[in-house]
Amino acid sequence: MNMNKYFKIVALLFLLASTQISAQEKWTLNDCVAYALDHNLQLNDFKYTEQSGRETYRQSIRDLLPSIEASSNYAINFGRSTDPFTNDVVTTDFFSNSYNINSRVDLFQGFQKLNSIKASKFLYKASLEETTHQKYLLAFRVMSAFYDIQFFEGLLVISKEQEAVSQTNYNLVKKQIELGLKAGADLFEAESLLFTDKLSVTQSQNQLNAAKLSLIQEMNLENVTDISIRVNLSETILDGESINKSDSIFNNARTFIPLIKAQELRTKAAKKQVAIAKGGLYPSLSLFGGIGTGFFETTRDSLGTTIPFRDQFRDNTFQFVGLSLTVPISNGWSGRSRVKQQKIAYKRAQNSLDIQAQELQQTIQQLVQENQALQVEFGQSTKKMDAQNIAFTIAQKRYENGMINALELFTAKNLFANAQNENLQVRLRSEINKSTLDFYKGVHIFNIN
Secondary structure (H helix, E strand, C coil), rough: CHHHHHHHHHHHHHHHHHHHHHCCCCCCCHHHHHHHHHHHCHHHHHHHHHHHHHHHHHHHHHCCCCCEEEEEEEEEECCEEEEECCCCCCCCCCEEEEEEEEEEEECCCCHHHHHHHHHHHHHHHHHHHHHHHHHHHHEEEEEEEHHHHHHHHHHHHHHHHHHHHHHHHHHHHHHHHHCCCCCCCHHHHHHHHHHHHHHHHHHHHHHHHHHHEEEEEEEECCCCCCCEEECCCHHHCCCCCCCCCHHHHHHHCCCCCCCHHHHHHHHHHHHHHHHHHHHHCCCCEEEEEEEEEEEECCCCCCCCCCCCCHHHHHHHCEEEEEEEEEECCCCCCCHHHHHHHHHHHHHHHHHHHHHHHHHHHHHHHHHHHHHHHHHHHHHHHHHHHHHHHHHHHHHHHHHHHCCCCCHHHHHHHHHHHHHHHHHHHHHHHHHHHHHHHHHHHCCCCCCCC
């Protein structure tokens, strides 16, 4: 084997090992969120909107600077024409060229440019808040997928425990048949229950795989087909003693929720847009000035020789400065129509802000109510699970002693499994509810920066 091929094989083995290590790495919720924020492609669109808004804001400031233009032209006249230097009518062909630099600065335009700067600044800040909002939405989607994995992992454990019980009972029945204590038909019944639990394990595994795929896709984790999560102890403690008041949470949340802040900024921008439209109804005053020169083939000295370009460039130099006043008198009422349209847009922005605030308050009210209900449900489901566990343990012993049939045992076993499922589901719903409420309280449950 030559050295080249040897190094290729080593590199391939290293790559496969790295992929396996990546797949076996355990991810915390914060790890998943951080990775998703760094690799989500949809966030790029909002970043581009940020960049566009920032450039618009910067350009609105640069619009206060004077405008400067330079121009030049070259012309050849044929036939009857006017001498551009003497204004005499001539019939000879000649050429001329000119050079000009002009500048203009707006002194007053009804404060339109100043209001435009403020409006574009509000819109730029709003785009920042909207990007933050999208980051939080992504973080919550990742959290939901993360807890789905935790739920289906728990469900798989429950299913495997049920399968183990059925396998033990199947082995017991098989042994009892060998000893002549039971009929052969009992084995088919035990085997049927065992296959039912095996199917349940397979279904739980498939649901877990689907949940893992969902998290992998949300994170945009490439070249990975499996993912393992790690739940910190602090993430599994159910807060059953917290007292939540929706009004106080809402008043606090309204001050920092990005979507609300973005709409507040857009409302302020809409108000400035009204001022901009009103500024168009006022007179505008501009200062302008410039300098120019030119060369004319018809400009000659006393001997009839065309004066050289250098001398004409110096002698024909001129300057000008002036003021320009524009007073809008009538433009088909379009100016006042724009003001009315902007006022409507401002009212629409205010209404959108009120709608979003109302939706936020309703969301928090639902979360608080759900939090209280889940705390009660968790306590009751825990007691139910403990009771079903005792009932199943008794049923198992009675089955082993031949006091009940397999169907009765299967019923008790299923009731215990359902109770475990319900308890796990309520626990994880409580975790999601608690994390969401903490977010609205201002707790930094995600590090999105």
